[in-house]
Amino acid sequence: MVREIVGHYQDYKEPGFEERRFKHNDIKPVIQKWQKNNLFEVNQVGKSIENRELYLISIGSGETDVFLWSQMHGDESTATMAVFDILNFLAHDSFQKEKEAMLKKVKLHFLPMLNPDGAEVFQRRNSLGIDVNRDALRLQSPEAKTLKRVRDSLEADFGFNLHDQSRYYNTQGSENPATISFLAPAYNYEKSINDVRGNAMKLIVQMNQLLQEYAPGNVGRYNDDFEPRAFGDNIQKWGTSTVLIESGGFPGDPEKQEIRKLNFLTILSAIFSIAEEEYESMAIADYSKIPENDSKLYDLKIKGLQYALFGEQYILDLGINHSEVYSQNEKQLFYRSYIADQGDLSTNFGYNTLDASGFDFEAGKIHAEVLPNLDAVEKLNFSDLHSKGVAYVRVQNLPKDRRYFNYPIVVVGQNFKVSEEIKVGMNPTFFLTKAGKPYYAVINGFVVPLDGEASNFKNGFIIRN
Template sequence: MKKLQLLPIFFLLFSFGLSAQQEFYKELYEKYPDYKEEEINQRRFTHELVVDLISKQEKNSDFRINKVGESIEGRSLNLLSIGSGETDVLLWSQMHGDESTATMALFDIFNFLNSADFKAEKEAMLKEVTLHFLPMLNPDGAEKFQRRNALGVDVNRDALRLQSPESKTLKRVRDSLDADFGFNLHDQSRYYNAEGTEKPATISYLAPAYDYEKSINEVRGNAMKLIVLMNNVIQNYAPGQVGRYNDDFEPRAFGDNIQKWGTSTILIESGGYPDDPEKQEIRKLNFVSILAAVFAIAEDDYKSVNIEEYENIPQNDSKLYDLKLTGVTYELLGNDYILDLGINHSQVPGDTPQEYSYRAYVADRGDLSTNYAYNSKDLSGYKLISGKVYPENLKDMKEVEELDFKDLLEQGYAYIPVGDLPEKENFTDYPINLVSPDFKVSDKISHSFFLGKDEEVEYAVINGFLVKIGEELSAVKNALIFK
């Protein structure tokens, strides 16, 4: 009878504790602008900037900064440690050079640790854990904003052979710390959605398997519990936008092996978020998610989590497009067909890591009723109309500047012939494609066309960007140049 009387008290205290934690995480989220590292505001940045930002952490004597290795091309790999607790937590980012969201978030976390805010909470946390950060593990790949390192090797598939110095460094650091927890920080395709929903998998988690049977021991189980906790936090800020990454065992991968070597490993994948091409909102979610996990480790909060809730997180699916046009009428060989069109944009690097342009492509067509998009438009009853080439050949770009682009689109022109096109440029900031005088429009569905009813054009699609005729053309981020 006494045990029964104690139960309500226990649950009341437990509930109060969870409520207090959620309030703390809410404060972190709301105060995030105070900690955001303003030196980084784009996904493409160099190792030189990272080194400069790391050097600034020396102002905080609690940080211990050590060079722990070099990349193939001689760029430094640096470990930042802080805290005095017996529980070691290792966080590494950007082992794929073009997956930089979490690297940004780590510098936001450094600013948080350096701030005067939440002093008591931070001191208590750092007495229980020691944090070790290894930002930008693949600086050579980051320099070119590419997945692989200078050897052309996927660092995340080199955990066994250890041919790359970056791989050797991560293995050596993990082993020397015998880390209790590890955070493997990545980016994933923006076209992943949370299974069965139209919402993007903005954040996806995984407790990697350590064998083909996907067994669950205490090490992996602790990772699962932490993920449940992080998911519960992120649902407050991106409801329905969390996925669970595929857990098929990959014997060459670091996450799977680090789990196998005894470190509870959590994979965090940063996906897509509406109107967030530079992943600044996702960066914020990383900041909150990682700190929530670290505080939960320090306070042992994860231990009381129901591990079965891990399986309730929807799996990643891949059914998103940038633009989905539904019910378009398309004429082919004298017959009309009804098509849905799924259009995506690839990002093409520019002259510097900070520059890029968009190139659209039709990812799929047909019945796309089970697919979703960031931007969807029902165009039932609208007919697809090929874009026309402007009948006058312009001399150079100066003449292009004088054009009325709204008027041209109203007339159904998608291509402007120009005699003297820029030699080395394939993209234009104008909301219409520029072409050489001998250009011919393809009879296939491509990146640029019009949609109309009753012989009147109402919508234009220019390089995969949908605009309503007569309205502002700012939705066209860039168009294409064909020589």
């Protein structure tokens, strides 16, 4: 049945959340919509440090309480979007018989955006500067106190701890990104398995089986070392069967809209399974068969590059990542790339891979002409500059409120000097050449083929020194 529901997903998808960066004020109108719907019970259950409201949205009349909380890290919003979609599904006039039967057996409680202050600036930590997920013992933050109080008041049977993880995680031994990762947190250092944790494991086994139909090979399992300060571990310890769901990366999905849909599918399937107690037939032993998360994935892997240093020739692989930077002035997300690793990366993988065997590294040159402003940069012939090995251009008057632009060049200040070496941490801007002729420009970590092939180039940026 869940498969059929997913076929109608667009009917349930909450509009206005096509990008991951949204704030407390963006979700308040959606919550007000549910406040006006008699199906839901909406209560303010707390406030953040900066006085933003924390809401609990409940539906159902069953004896089994299921508690789901999202975005305790302010920059982890994928599951929050999926929660909105699930609420829309529950309010929709489709699949009425199935929903009524389910809601007679369970009562669902959703706490979206537990850390609205972090979401306001899209950062992991709250206004106190702490990780809310490491505040389960001291309970210093009001967000942590709210989470503990709600869990205790519900005495929830099942809990879903909803997060995002790095897009650089892969499933162990595979080039596949760990798009969805699970964990049934341990409740002690011995990693014991009682009925509470065992039920979480069984539920994960069932969710994984379904996910393999939609994202085969893209499901991972988190390390289950006990963390005594973490909420997941403690909520498991307090008697709630707790499932951690982490949303990672997926090719071509920077705003995690496909992963949002996978969350919708996964969480909804678990809710129906809990209602019908289907998970009880799953084998706990199958939990350990889910491959563990690994961290061997880059945005771009360049392999086999020939690199000259002090008169000697070497072969290097480069692992390049595109770091996301949000520009408040330009209200846009841009990328500033860096070399994450170099050397023998034969056991690592890339979302994109370029075989540079037979190509030489050549540092980019600086354009001979100093331009007066950024408007003059826009008029340059970038293809012509790249063919000459030019990757940088000096500009006299750099606006203080600009850091990025959409042209394949790096703008620099008057005192900038090109590095002739490759170093971990540096911005990857250089050329791949044969016999001195450039074939590829690598500008801010994005490959620009010089033969006219399509490029996934995103943006250049400004270095002011």
